[in-house]
């Protein structure tokens with residue numbers, strides 16, 4: 001099965017704007033497959049800085065993570081990204097190309113929360129359990145609504161089968177759950193569905209409806225395989241739900257954000 005990829009042009013990347021046709025194509029693929037890879041969406045220099053900054057965080061995590069903890073998560077264990085430097089670059093936290101695709105699907109009332117982290121598959125990791133990151137809004141009914149939660153993953157190396165590229169089930173975000181027998185596992189349901197390995201190259205962005213069935217896969221190399229994970233919410237009501245979960249962002253960090261990022265992260269509590 002071919003991967004759902006859209007090639008971004010140098011002009012689109014530099015201007016931070018997808019052409020109307022490209023946006024339509026990316027949005028159509030997101031709706032059909034549940035995810036879309038925007039290839040070459042990120043500037044090379046930015047990616048190099050991001051990879052280097054993440055290496056530092058990985059080293060810290062290596063020192064601070066107990067082997068038992070890694071084993072507990074089968075080596076699928078994320079690393080936090082500090083609210084500083086390149087980690088706050090607007091092309092990372094509110095990438096204009098990704099935001100266009102997200103807003104095409106979820107409308108303008110979108111927000112996100114700082115800080116964010118990574119999904120890291122450590123060397124010798126096992127197969128993660130198959131899961132959706134979020135269920136349907138009305139799981140007991142047969143109704144499938146538009147996405148309300150979208151994650152943007154930024155691969156920090158070329159993702160390959162060898163280093164544990166995520167396995168995902170195209171179209172599974174549209175599969176209803178309400179009429180299933182209670183003891184059917186997701187693995188049993190997935191057994192008759194086609195899947196792909198999301199082999200996303202460095203420089204790409206993966207925009208995914210968080211209802212898509214997926215799992216981290218074994219990393220058979222000796223280097224950790226990481227991707228940044230930024231979650232975007234559709235604001236459903238007047239106030240966002242569960243704001244209490246958002247940790248406060250220091251005012252000095254807030255003041256360094258671009259206007260576009262301030263708009264996206266507007267519900268983060270700010271600490272003076």
Ligand SMILES: O=C(O)CCC(=O)C(=O)O
Pocket residue numbers: 076119120121128133164165166167214215216217
């Ligand atoms: O690291 C991966 O390949 C997938 C991990 C993931 O998406 C998750 O834990 O929800």
